[in-house]
Amino acid sequence: MRVLGISGSLRRGSHNRRLLRAAAGLLPPEAELVLFEGLKAIPPFDEDDEGIPALAVRDWREAITDADALLFSTPEYNSSIPGQLKNAIDWASRPITTAALRNKPSAVIGASTGMFGAIWAQAELRKALAAAGARVIDRDLPVAGADEAFNADGTLVEHDQALELDGILVDLLAQADQHAGPGWTPIGVQSERNTLLSASQRD
Ligand code: FNR
Numbered sequence: 001m002r003v004l005g006i007s008g009s010l011r012r013g014s015h016n017r018r019l020l021r022a023a024a025g026l027l028p029p030e031a032e033l034v035l036f037e038g039l040k041a042i043p044p045f046d047e048d049d050e051g052i053p054a055l056a057v058r059d060w061r062e063a064i065t066d067a068d069a070l071l072f073s074t075p076e077y078n079s080s081i082p083g084q085l086k087n088a089i090d091w092a093s094r095p096i097t098t099a100a101l102r103n104k105p106s107a108v109i110g111a112s113t114g115m116f117g118a119i120w121a122q123a124e125l126r127k128a129l130a131a132a133g134a135r136v137i138d139r140d141l142p143v144a145g146a147d148e149a150f151n152a153d154g155t156l157v158e159h160d161q162a163l164e165l166d167g168i169l170v171d172l173l174a175q176a177d178q179h180a181g182p183g184w185t186p187i188g189v190q191s192e193r194n195t196l197l198s199a200s201q202r203d
Contacts, residue, residue, distance in 0.1 A: 001180070002034060002067050002069075003034070003069045003172070003176075004033075004036055004064065005034065005035045005073070006039065006072045006073070006085075007036075007039070008039075008082045009074075010039060014075075015075070015149070016110065016111050018111070019073045019165075020035060021154050022155055022165065025154065026169055027169060027173075031173060033071065038056055038059050038060055039060075039085070039088055042084070042087060042091060050095070064092055067104075068179070069104070070105070070107070070134070071106075072106065073108075076114070076118035076120060077121070080120065080121055080124050081128070086128060089101070089128050099132060101129065101132040101133055102134070103133060104135065104179075105135050105172055106129050106134040107169075107171070107172040108122045108136065109168065110122045111143035111146040111149065112143075112146055113145065113147055122141075123140070126138070135175055137175060139167070
């Protein structure tokens with residue numbers, strides 16, 4: 001099962017990219033997280049360009065279509081989501097009947113250096129994704145004080161946050177599992193994985 005990870009931040013040292021890497025480390029062996037690297041190249045949405053969208057837009061839509069599930073990690077810019085991320089969602093929401101985001105299992109997490117962990121941005125992002133027809137998990141993960149939130153090995157410092165992230169991934173994979181139908185081996189190892197995570201975090 002393929003999970004496409006999308007960081008709403010474009011900068012190289014992004015905490016949100018680190019959060020996606022932490023999520024990758026929690027996935028079961030039968031799932032992989034692939035980071036989407038083409039966000040910056042997506043041009044501004046223009047209905048006049050919909051007939052022949054840019055290659056970057058086609059790549060973005062194809063990456064979504066090829067994924068079984070989407071995991072967004074967003075920073076908060078002025079109490080909302082970064083403009084470039086919203087722009088990309090607008091492109092992937094069209095044309096409405098065949099939109100790449102339509103029915104796509106999706107989850108949203110986020111990190112910010114502030115006190116609230118991009119909580120408003122995550123709510124806004126879930127709203128936009130739902131409006132575009134995605135199947136959005138109704139959970140969030142606000143990672144506040146992001147400068148101090150990660151261990152040197154990339155894992156989350158806070159045990160409760162790691163458990164919450166694990167729970168979101170379990171829900172996301174279950175949603176993707178339902179969506180994929182026959183041919184995919186069900187996940188169903190949540191309690192075992194949580195136990196393993198608890199043990200490793202205690203060490
Ligand atoms: C921010 N930041 C921020 N943080 C927050 O919690 N609420 C906010 O409204 C804002 N607004 C804001 C606007 C702009 C233009 C910038 C550049 C930054 C801080 C921001 O969340 C923080 O820098 C994150 O660390 C950015 O995410 P990455 O790049 O580390 O993934």
